Amino acid sequence: MCILDVEDLSVKYATRSGLLTAVNHISFSLMQGTTLGIVGESGSGKSQLAMALMGLLDTSARQTGKIIFDGQTISDFDRTQRRHINGNRIAMVFQDPMSALNPYLSLATQMTEVLMVHQQMRYKQALEQSITMLAECGIDEPKTRIHSYPHEFSGGMRQRILIATALLCRPALLIADEPTTALDVSMQAQILDLLKQVQHQQKMTLIVITHDFGVVASLCDQVMVMYGGQVMEYGLVAELLQQPLHPYTQGLLESMPTLKKTGKQLYSMPGDPPDPVYLPQGCPFEPRCRQRLAECKTIKPEPVIAENAGMVFCHAAS
Amino acid sequence: MxxxxxxxxxxxxxxxxxxxxxxxxxxxxxxxxxxxxxxxxxxxxxxxxxxxxxxxxxxxxxxxxxxxxxxxRGDLGPSFRYRDYSVNDLIAAGFPVSFKLGAAAMSLAVIIGSLLGMFAALYRNSVVDNTIQLFSVTGIAIPGFVIAPVMILLFSIDLKWLPAGGWQIGRWSDWVLPVIALALPQIAYIARLMRGSMIDVLNSVYIRAAYAKGLPTSLILRRHAFKPAFLPVLSYLGPASAGIITGSVVIEQIFSIPGIGRYFVQGAINRDYTLVLGVVVVYGILVIFANLVVDLLYAWLDPKVEY
Incomplete structure (x- = not known):
């Protein structure tokens, strides 16, 4: 069953220097229970895409296109309607566990309020459920720890707490924005395991935003590579990592250090990401591309269905 | 502890x-x-x-x-000018009046100041915000000894709504003008402080995370945003109490209120050494005490502070 369908989504901002395009005509759909990785450099629009999915864009943003979640066009919802979806059917885990918890409120307050608002629970019942969820997410002694404040926990623990809070209402879709970026390597592995485990248990659909192909390889079924607010390549993880078709994906994978390629200098892509106010008319990656053709500068590439059932937006790949 | x-x-x-x-x-x-x-x-x-x-x-x-x-020994000495009165007697008579005036002005400043600051932050860059900002800058720039006579001219002499001065027991209308005149600069300052801190808090990740949890806006403001935004205002209340005291010296004189601020001025003019020093001691204790209360309140509100 298709749980999320994004059709031609764009996010633009009117700035002093012109119209800034953060997300540029993106379409994709997700089957229930699958995991999508969204990969891209900083500024590729992946976090803006997440904010658009949550309906949390700044009021100055202009959003066009459709977001259909579980049969409902949530992009047309007003604030109150959205409020009943957020934290309830769609939940989000933020990038920085140090700043995503309110330092002045105890965990008990920050967790029970979700259940009290969405499921009209009494405090006592909500507290019990929150304690169970903390235990499931690997917090020791949750009964006493739930009355502590965020500063009394380490970064990894706080990320577990954020995940537990997001899972309280058993959401159908969980969006994790760089869930491991702020953590050290051993903690990263634990958090990824936790995400994998809860997703499996709850048959939840998961969107993971990251710039780390390692996270994608260990967690995701599908991957979407973004650049300049647009999709460059979309496909199944196993195939895309084995045989990337887009020059940008190839470049990204080549610039990752591996144990095999010792002795050689690590590849680094020349140039910088495009200015979102002055996006190129054709392919946004054209100025940095090793395989650019004459038409890349002026004509936007149409999606090409590749042999491995993936989709690639590139003139050179067709 | x-x-x-x-x-x-x-x-x-x-x-x-x-x-x-x-x-x-x-x-x-x-x-x-x-x-x-x-x-x-x-x-x-x-x-x-x-x-x-x-x-x-x-x-x-x-x-x-x-x-x-x-x-x-707790004896502030005899007054040099008010024969037959000790400084203790004079302060005991005037202090309750000054304290009531100051406490009323302080409460008014905190309540109105934080509300104004909060509204300005919520409707940032709107007409509401610009009006509050203009009021703030004016309130900070114009001193009490200018505001008070203007208010007397307008509300007492022209409109005849409120008394121009005096302090009779049970006459609440006596309170209105002096309390407002004393609180005005503090309202202005607190509003500015609250606006800035509220804007910072509203832009913080944890507020965005609270919206992502689907909480109603009123709950987010009340539970998640108010406390962190109010903390800078709270730490200002120590210095604010000193500001209220210096303000009251002038305001008591203008509205002829029988508090101790008046003695401070008259004592200084008359070289009534013990009276001036007595008032200084009382004011000093008051400011130190206000700062202590502020610090204790801070510890109570911020879970990260421990003693």
Whole structure:
């Protein structure tokens, strides 16, 4: 069953220097229970895409296109309607566990309020459920720890707490924005395991935003590579990592250090990401591309269905 | 723990107070003239007797030690000018009035100031915000001794709504103008402070995370945003209490309110040494106490602070 369908989504901002395009005509759909990785450099629009999915864009943003979640066009919802979806059917885990918890409120307050608002629970019942969820997410002694404040926990623990809070209402879709970026390597592995485990248990659909192909390889079924607010390549993880078709994906994978390629200098892509106010008319990656053709500068590439059932937006790949 | 901390703070206030008394003592005594220099010439013998009685014939450092000893006993000495009154009597009579005026102004400033600041932050860059900002800048820039006479002119003399001064028991209309005049600069400052901190808090990740949890906006403001935004205002309340005190010295004079601020001015003009110093001691204790209360409240509101 298709749980999320994004059709031609764009996010633009009117700035002093012109119209800034953060997300540029993106379409994709997700089957229930699958995991999508969204990969891209900083500024590729992946976090803006997440904010658009949550309906949390700044009021100055202009959003066009459709977001259909579980049969409902949530992009047309007003604030109150959205409020009943957020934290309830769609939940989000933020990038920085140090700043995503309110330092002045105890965990008990920050967790029970979700259940009290969405499921009209009494405090006592909500507290019990929150304690169970903390235990499931690997917090020791949750009964006493739930009355502590965020500063009394380490970064990894706080990320577990954020995940537990997001899972309280058993959401159908969980969006994790760089869930491991702020953590050290051993903690990263634990958090990824936790995400994998809860997703499996709850048959939840998961969107993971990251710039780390390692996270994608260990967690995701599908991957979407973004650049300049647009999709460059979309496909199944196993195939895309084995045989990337887009020059940008190839470049990204080549610039990752591996144990095999010792002795050689690590590849680094020349140039910088495009200015979102002055996006190129054709392919946004054209100025940095090793395989650019004459038409890349002026004509936007149409999606090409590749042999491995993936989709690639590139003139050179067709 | 908290009690021990409060006790330590009170102990450490004693040297602070002594330094303050020392500076104030030498300052009043360094002003030319003395309490018994009047237009009417006093016989030299009488003058010598007076000086002896009040220890004015002794060297200054000895006078200071006499004074310090007497305030250690809780005795602020006799007034030099108000014969038959001790400074303790005068302050005991005036202090409740000054305290009520100051407390009312402070409460008004905190409530109105934080509300205005919060609205300005919520409707940032709108007409509401610009109006509040304009009011704030004006309120900070114009001193009380300009605002108060203008208010008397407008509300007492032209419109005849409120009394121009005085302080009669049970007449609440006496309170309105002085309390507003005293609170106005503090309202303005607190509104600015609250606006800035509220904007910072509203832009923070945890507020965005609270919206992602699907909480209603009213709950987010009340539970998640108010406390962190109010903390900078709370730490300003220590200095604000000092501001209210200095303001009240002027306001009590303008509205002829029988508080101790009036004695401070008259005492200084009359070189009534003990009266001026007595008021300084009371004000000093008040400011130290206000700062202690602020710090204890801060610890209560911020879970990260421990004693």
């Amino acid at each position: 908290l009690l021990r901390y409060a006790f330590q703070r009170l102990l450490s206030a004693i040297p602070t107070l002594m330094v303050m008394v020392f500076i104030a003592f030498y300052l009043v005594h360094s002003a030319p003239g003395g309490p018994f220099d009047t237009e009417k010439v006093i016989a030299p013998e009488v003058r010598a007797n007076l000086d002896r009685l009040y220890h004015l014939d002794q060297p200054l450092h000895k006078q200071f030690i006499y004074y310090l000893r007497s305030i250690m």
